[in-house]
Amino acid sequence: MSKKQLKLGAFLMLPGHHVAAWRYPTVKADYVLNFEFAKQQALLAERGKFDMVFLADGVAAGYRTSAFEQQSTAYFEPFTLLSALAAVTSKIGLVGTVSTTYNEPFNVARKFASLDHISGGRAAWNVVTSHGLEAANNFGFKEEPLHAARYERAKEFVDVAKKLWDSWEDDAIVYDKENAQYLDQTKVHPINHDGKWFYVTGPLNIARPVQGHPVIVQAGSSEAGKELAARTAEVIFTAWQTLDEAKRFYRDVKSRMAKYGRHPEELKIMPGVYPIVGKTIEEAEEKRQKLLDLIPESLGVSRLSQQLGVDLSTYPVDGPLPELPDISEINGIKSRFQLVKDLADREQLTIRQLYQRIAGARGHREIIGTPEQIADQLQEWFEQGAADGFNIMPPTFPDGLKDFVELVIPELQRRGIFRTEYDGSTLREHLGLKRPANQFSKKIVEQKIS
Amino acid sequence: MSKKQLKLGAFLMLPGHHVAAWRYPTVKADYVLNFEFAKQQALLAERGKFDMVFLADGVAAGYRTSAFEQQSTAYFEPFTLLSALAAVTSKIGLVGTVSTTYNEPFNVARKFASLDHISGGRAAWNVVTSHGLEAANNFGFKEEPLHAARYERAKEFVDVAKKLWDSWEDDAIVYDKENAQYLDQTKVHPINHDGKWFYVTGPLNIARPVQGHPVIVQAGSSEAGKELAARTAEVIFTAWQTLDEAKRFYRDVKSRMAKYGRHPEELKIMPGVYPIVGKTIEEAEEKRQKLLDLIPESLGVSRLSQQLGVDLSTYPVDGPLPELPDISEINGIKSRFQLVKDLADREQLTIRQLYQRIAGARGHREIIGTPEQIADQLQEWFEQGAADGFNIMPPTFPDGLKDFVELVIPELQRRGIFRTEYDGSTLREHLGLKRPANQFSKKIVEQKIS
Numbered sequence: 001m002s003k004k005q006l007k008l009g010a011f012l013m014l015p016g017h018h019v020a021a022w023r024y025p026t027v028k029a030d031y032v033l034n035f036e037f038a039k040q041q042a043l044l045a046e047r048g049k050f051d052m053v054f055l056a057d058g059v060a061a062g063y064r065t066s067a068f069e070q071q072s073t074a075y076f077e078p079f080t081l082l083s084a085l086a087a088v089t090s091k092i093g094l095v096g097t098v099s100t101t102y103n104e105p106f107n108v109a110r111k112f113a114s115l116d117h118i119s120g121g122r123a124a125w126n127v128v129t130s131h132g133l134e135a136a137n138n139f140g141f142k143e144e145p146l147h148a149a150r151y152e153r154a155k156e157f158v159d160v161a162k163k164l165w166d167s168w169e170d171d172a173i174v175y176d177k178e179n180a181q182y183l184d185q186t187k188v189h190p191i192n193h194d195g196k197w198f199y200v201t202g203p204l205n206i207a208r209p210v211q212g213h214p215v216i217v218q219a220g221s222s223e224a225g226k227e228l229a230a231r232t233a234e235v236i237f238t239a240w241q242t243l244d245e246a247k248r249f250y251r252d253v254k255s256r257m258a259k260y261g262r263h264p265e266e267l268k269i270m271p272g273v274y275p276i277v278g279k280t281i282e283e284a285e286e287k288r289q290k291l292l293d294l295i296p297e298s299l300g301v302s303r304l305s306q307q308l309g310v311d312l313s314t315y316p317v318d319g320p321l322p323e324l325p326d327i328s329e330i331n332g333i334k335s336r337f338q339l340v341k342d343l344a345d346r347e348q349l350t351i352r353q354l355y356q357r358i359a360g361a362r363g364h365r366e367i368i369g370t371p372e373q374i375a376d377q378l379q380e381w382f383e384q385g386a387a388d389g390f391n392i393m394p395p396t397f398p399d400g401l402k403d404f405v406e407l408v409i410p411e412l413q414r415r416g417i418f419r420t421e422y423d424g425s426t427l428r429e430h431l432g433l434k435r436p437a438n439q440f441s442k443k444i445v446e447q448k449i450s
Numbered sequence: 451m452s453k454k455q456l457k458l459g460a461f462l463m464l465p466g467h468h469v470a471a472w473r474y475p476t477v478k479a480d481y482v483l484n485f486e487f488a489k490q491q492a493l494l495a496e497r498g499k500f501d502m503v504f505l506a507d508g509v510a511a512g513y514r515t516s517a518f519e520q521q522s523t524a525y526f527e528p529f530t531l532l533s534a535l536a537a538v539t540s541k542i543g544l545v546g547t548v549s550t551t552y553n554e555p556f557n558v559a560r561k562f563a564s565l566d567h568i569s570g571g572r573a574a575w576n577v578v579t580s581h582g583l584e585a586a587n588n589f590g591f592k593e594e595p596l597h598a599a600r601y602e603r604a605k606e607f608v609d610v611a612k613k614l615w616d617s618w619e620d621d622a623i624v625y626d627k628e629n630a631q632y633l634d635q636t637k638v639h640p641i642n643h644d645g646k647w648f649y650v651t652g653p654l655n656i657a658r659p660v661q662g663h664p665v666i667v668q669a670g671s672s673e674a675g676k677e678l679a680a681r682t683a684e685v686i687f688t689a690w691q692t693l694d695e696a697k698r699f700y701r702d703v704k705s706r707m708a709k710y711g712r713h714p715e716e717l718k719i720m721p722g723v724y725p726i727v728g729k730t731i732e733e734a735e736e737k738r739q740k741l742l743d744l745i746p747e748s749l750g751v752s753r754l755s756q757q758l759g760v761d762l763s764t765y766p767v768d769g770p771l772p773e774l775p776d777i778s779e780i781n782g783i784k785s786r787f788q789l790v791k792d793l794a795d796r797e798q799l800t801i802r803q804l805y806q807r808i809a810g811a812r813g814h815r816e817i818i819g820t821p822e823q824i825a826d827q828l829q830e831w832f833e834q835g836a837a838d839g840f841n842i843m844p845p846t847f848p849d850g851l852k853d854f855v856e857l858v859i860p861e862l863q864r865r866g867i868f869r870t871e872y873d874g875s876t877l878r879e880h881l882g883l884k885r886p887a888n889q890f891s892k893k894i895v896e897q898k899i900s
Contacts, residue, residue: 083533
């Protein structure tokens with residue numbers, strides 16, 4: 001029997017995950033908004049047999065942050081970019097981040113269904129709730145919606161989307177030319193949803209997605225986030241620094257699934273990993289230092305302040321962190337706050353050391369070394385029950401991704417833990433996730449009744 | 451000096467504009483949701499040097515109409531399809547219909563900006579207000595928003611979108627690696643819009659579109675629609691049966707533009723045309739009849755009922771129309787109601803004759819004959835001040851579009867009124883529309899003050 005295979009995502013954040021990636025010598029001026037460049041990166045990831053490319057997203061420019069002028073905030077919108085990439089790739093999955101707080105379920109369900117049809121079954125939705133006042137202010141809100149309300153809305157939003165995807169049974173379109181019957185009306189279902197947050201009658205105006213539902217991805221690791229993930233998510237992108245905390249999270253979330261009637265295999269946990277690859281350890285260290293040297297102090301402090309929700313600009317940069325507020329007062333990404341705080345406590349880091357540590361990986365795990373050393377670290381987490389795979393966050397594009405594809409992936413393949421060719425053609429097939437049953441299908445309904 | 455050139459849109463409604471197109475012998479079962487097929491049609495239109503492809507849209511499946519099972523209602527969503535087409539075409543404009551009633555301006559402005567960047571400046575937005583209760587019920591509304599409210603919201607929506615596109619000046623991104631200055635913050639502007647319908651602070655999180663703004667298209671021809679078009683539209687897709695009414699509309703709308711400081715050339719009026727092309731007139735007539743014979747009576751009556759907003763199913767199909775309500779009571783597409791009513795009055799048609807007349811062209815002008823005869827009719831309207839160009843609505847795909855590209859376009863080219871090659875690369879260049887100035891640019895603001 002062949003070995004269990006790990007899953008890999010290529011996290012496309014152009015021109016790189018390092019905060020100063022755009023200043024890197026081999027990065028060109030227009031990499032952020034150049035479709036041809038984005039396409040080359042997706043094709044490179046597909047050449048590496050990645051399960052998927054992943055696009056993060058936000059709905060604010062970050063104009064009010066002190067580091068605005070030093071950061072890239074002008075980028076492609078996920079649906080448009082992923083659809084364009086769908087047309088020029090053939091196998092790789094396409095994961096788009098879309099907010100449930102600032103969209104309507106009919107529009108989102110429809111666009112994902114359309115992307116899934118265009119791509120032949122390669123769409124996935126990273127469900128997020130978009131924190132931050134600047135985002136709220138772009139959508140008619142003068143105050144930011146509360147964390148709890150955003151999660152409650154998100155839960156109902158995903159339920160409505162699933163109903164809409166199921167509103168057309170797979171065989172609803174019969175195409176009977178002779179009898180002028182285009183579809184079987186008994187297999188198209190209004191959903192008549194009337195909930196706390198949404199009133200949507202349906203049906204959707206597009207056939208059921210190729211995958212039944214696009215793959216559902218989540219990133220939040222708060223208590224509410226973990227519970228929603230156990231109930232709903234098929235992939236979790238998460239951030240852990242140590243094997244122990246990653247294992248704890250892995251066991252915690254997977255053990256919550258049974259009460260929702262789900263098997264642990266139905267959810268793939270994929271921590272983010274920020275790899276710096278060198279042919280020797282010295283070469284890798286050199287790359288790392290070159291990147292750190294490109295971070296302006298003001299940007300480093302500002303980014304750290306954002307992550308913690310605390311203004312650090314008045315504290316000595318070579319001194320320790322000040323006293324931090326309790327996590328219950330944080331209305332942002334609670335898990336990220338905790339992670340950065342733990343890292344500072346554990347290693348007794350100064351503000352500068354801390355911002356250098358999170359500048360690239362943004363709290364994700366940094367792994368550095370030769371292809372063998374990097375493969376060792378990935379394999380350890382994979383085999384010890386800390387991860388089903390990883391979301392790879394290259395420091396810069398194209399170099400960082402190219403290093404991973406050309407140096408690390410062949411090493412994982414030699415060890416027999418990563419595919420050398422795609423077996424299937426949909427993202428569900430790549431991930432080993434089953435195609436969901438249709439909740440409105442007559443057969444299913446009858447089975448439930450009997 | 452070269453002759454004035456007409457503009458052409460290819461209205462992609464797959465598998466055809468004829469209501470029974472899917473039953474046509476050469477149309478295959480999966481043409482509605484087959485990306486490869488849609489791509490071939492866009493490439494065919496590009497080979498014909500069309501200015502643009504156009505996608506209509508609605509946000510309801512039409513489930514409550516009596517003809518639901520006979521019609522195609524499962525189709526691609528415009529942003530996803532146009533983005534995918536952008537990746538595989540290089541010159542042709544990409545026009546997407548998007549509702550202002552059931553979307554947020556930040557999301558729409560952003561997606562059009564992204565499509566414009568992905569396509570290198572080929573995006574256009576057909577602004578619609580989405581009538582119908584079934585659409586309203588998909589977005590939390592138990593009743594349909596009134597016509598006047600929808601238009602008022604549309605006007606403010608487009609204003610907000612333009613502010614958002616202008617929130618980044620063209621040269622805002624300076625990319626100064628040396629000084630760690632990615633952008634010039636003085637050239638990025640929050641818009642701080644606080645209006646009746648929208649509160650949006652901005653700025654957008656994507657750079658200004660390649661075209662400044664995507665081209666603004668409209669289709670409504672009601673009084674409110676004409677006024678909004680004179681103020682805002684750069685292209686109008688409209689529907690007229692006779693030369694006289696088309697000329698009257700053309701003069702009416704263009705004469706309203708001066709009070710908004712606009713020149714008549716800044717707006718292209720492009721009526722829809724449904725062409726049936728034959729190598730001989732007999733061949734064209736035969737094609738027409740073949741299509742009419744495919745319309746089931748119940749579908750014909752149902753479509754006509756929809757267009758008029760009156761249930762005709764209880765009246766004799768070979769008798770005249772019943773008394774119709776006054777246009778002021780119509781909360782749908784007022785202009786389409788008037789057009790169908792006028793056609794019935796003018797030609798004294800029975801219900802069957804009337805549904806056959808509108809079944810294909812849906813109220814647009816049907817032209818039928820040899821390539822020369824069709825070119826004659828297009829040229830007449832173009833040269834007599836009834837149209838700046840046409841939105842071509844092939845009865846079926848691929849045949850109908852192929853006939854137009856291979857037979858009619860060469861005839862228009864021989865007459866010197868249509869391009870034989872693209873001159874520019876953006877849609878604005880194809881249409882001869884200037885790139886809009888940025889309302890927040892310092893130079894402009896200073897000029898206004900002095």
